[in-house]
Amino acid sequence: MFPNTxxxxxGQAPVRALWIRNLDEAPLSLTAVIMTDDTDVWQLVDPSPxxxxxxxxxxxxxxxxxxxxxAAPAAKLQxxxxxxxxxxxxxxxxxxxxxxxxxxxxxxxxxxxxxxxxVTVDDALIVANMETQNMFMIRSIELDPGSPFxxxxxxxxxxxxxxxxxxxxxxxxxxxxxxxxAKVRLYLDMDPDPQHEIEIEGTAVFVDAHxxxxxxxxxxxxxxxxxxxxxxxxxxxxxxxxxxARSDAASDHIEGVPNPARPSxx
Numbered sequence: 001m002f003p004n005t006x007x008x009x010x011g012q013a014p015v016r017a018l019w020i021r022n023l024d025e026a027p028l029s030l031t032a033v034i035m036t037d038d039t040d041v042w043q044l045v046d047p048s049p050x051x052x053x054x055x056x057x058x059x060x061x062x063x064x065x066x067x068x069x070x071a072a073p074a075a076k077l078q079x080x081x082x083x084x085x086x087x088x089x090x091x092x093x094x095x096x097x098x099x100x101x102x103x104x105x106x107x108x109x110x111x112x113x114x115x116x117x118x119v120t121v122d123d124a125l126i127v128a129n130m131e132t133q134n135m136f137m138i139r140s141i142e143l144d145p146g147s148p149f150x151x152x153x154x155x156x157x158x159x160x161x162x163x164x165x166x167x168x169x170x171x172x173x174x175x176x177x178x179x180x181x182a183k184v185r186l187y188l189d190m191d192p193d194p195q196h197e198i199e200i201e202g203t204a205v206f207v208d209a210h211x212x213x214x215x216x217x218x219x220x221x222x223x224x225x226x227x228x229x230x231x232x233x234x235x236x237x238x239x240x241x242x243x244x245a246r247s248d249a250a251s252d253h254i255e256g257v258p259n260p261a262r263p264s265x266x
Contacts, residue, residue: 001094001095002014002016002064002093002094002095003095004095004096004097004098005064005065005066005095005096005097005098006066006097006098006099006100006134007066007067007068007069007097007098007099007100007191007193007195008065008066008067008190008191008192008193009065009066010065010189010190010191013063013064013065014063014064015045015061015062015063015064016061016062016064017059017060017061017062018059018060018061018062018077018091019057019058019059019060020050020052020057020058020060020079020089021052021055021056021057021058022052022053022054022055022056022057023055024054025054026054027051027052027053027054028051028052028081028082029049029050029051029052029081029082030049030050030051030052030058030079030080030081030082030088031049031080031081031082032049032078032079032080033047033050033060033077033078033079033080034077034078034079034080035062035075035076035077035078036075036076036078037073037074037075037076037093039067039073040065040067041064041065041066041067041072041073041075041095042062042063042064042065042072042075042077042093043062043063043065044060044061044062044063045061045062045063046060046061060077060079062077062093064093064095066095066096066097066098067097067193068097069097069098069099070096070097071095071096072093072094072095072096072097074092075092075093076090076091076092076093077090077091077093078090078091099195099196100129100131100134100136100188100189100191100195101127101128101129101130101131101136101160101186101188101195101196102127102128102130102186102195102196103125103126103127103128103184103186103196103198104126104127104128104165105126105198106198106199107198107199107200107201108121108124108125108170108184108198108199108200108201109201109202110124110149110170110172110200110201110202111202111203112202112203112204112205113172113174113202113203113204113205114204114205114206114207115174115175115176115177115204115205115206116173116174116175117173118171118172118173119171119172119173119202120152120169120170120171120172121169121170121171121172122167122169123167123168123169124168124169124170125141125151125167125168125169125170125184125198126165126166126167126168127141127160127165127166127167127168127186128164128165129160129161129162129163129164129165130163131162131163132162132163133162134162135159135160135161135162136159136160136188136189137157137158137159137160137188137189138155138156138157138158138159138160138166138186138187138188139156139157139187139188139189139190139191140155140156140187141155141156141168141184141185141186141187142155142184142185142187143182143183143184143185143200144182144183147180147182147200148172148173148174148175148180148182148202148204149170149171149172149180149182149200149202150170150171150173151168151169151170151184152168152169152170152171153168153169155168160188170200172200172202174202174204175204176204177204177205177206178203178204179201179202179203179204180201180202180203180204181199181200181201182199182200183197183198183199183200184197184198184199184200185197
């Protein structure tokens with residue numbers, strides 16, 4: 001049984017030993033030490049053949065390097081000797097992989113904005129270290145290339161102390177109408193695989209407002225839901241505009257005398 005170990009631990013991978021002793025008078029040759037696991041999770045530290053004289057013992061060491069979170073693949077350590085070329089011993093290897101840290105949300109929803117108008121959401125991306133003793137290094141936080149999203153501030157080489165977190169703002173700057181998604185990947189220490197991955201979502205709409213006593217929304221091939229939102233916003237704008245127009249009309253005439261400060265309207 002190995003201790004719970006962070007995924008891809010590198011040089012911090014735990015090593016445990018299996019002791020073998022020759023109880024016979026004749027020398028014992030261990031011709032093979034076999035690992036049944038082929039995923040490189042369990043590794044023999046020294047796979048060389050072993051010769052044991054009477055009463056001698058030898059330490060077979062195994063390293064545990066989990067590649068994923070959760071229970072490690074089932075494996076056995078098998079020892080074969082030269083007495084009858086049969087299996088001498090079989091030992092089960094058990095261990096579990098852990099995440100170092102994680103994003104605190106699986107999805108970030110930015111919402112709606114107009115084409116070409118950036119919108120920033122503060123503290124949208126949070127990286128939390130739930131460990132109480134281990135500090136980690138945020139090697140990088142990476143976005144899909146070419147996406148309209150940007151993570152503000154420093155995104156690499158950031159220390160993450162035990163039981164602490166780092167917060168990042170996310171900016172959405174669309175250049176076309178439509179719905180957009182992008183993946184954000186968190187890399188820690190020297191782990192070559194992403195520690196965690198989430199998705200960012202945002203929608204861009206096109207707004208075209210005209211004067212002359214009316215309001216209009218430009219007809220585009222964008223999202224119908226976005227168009228509905230735009231129309232609701234513009235309807236509110238029109239109501240406010242009509243209210244101001246009535247107020248202006250009332251102030252333009254006092255007892256039938258035109259207000260000279262305001263130009264007459266056709």
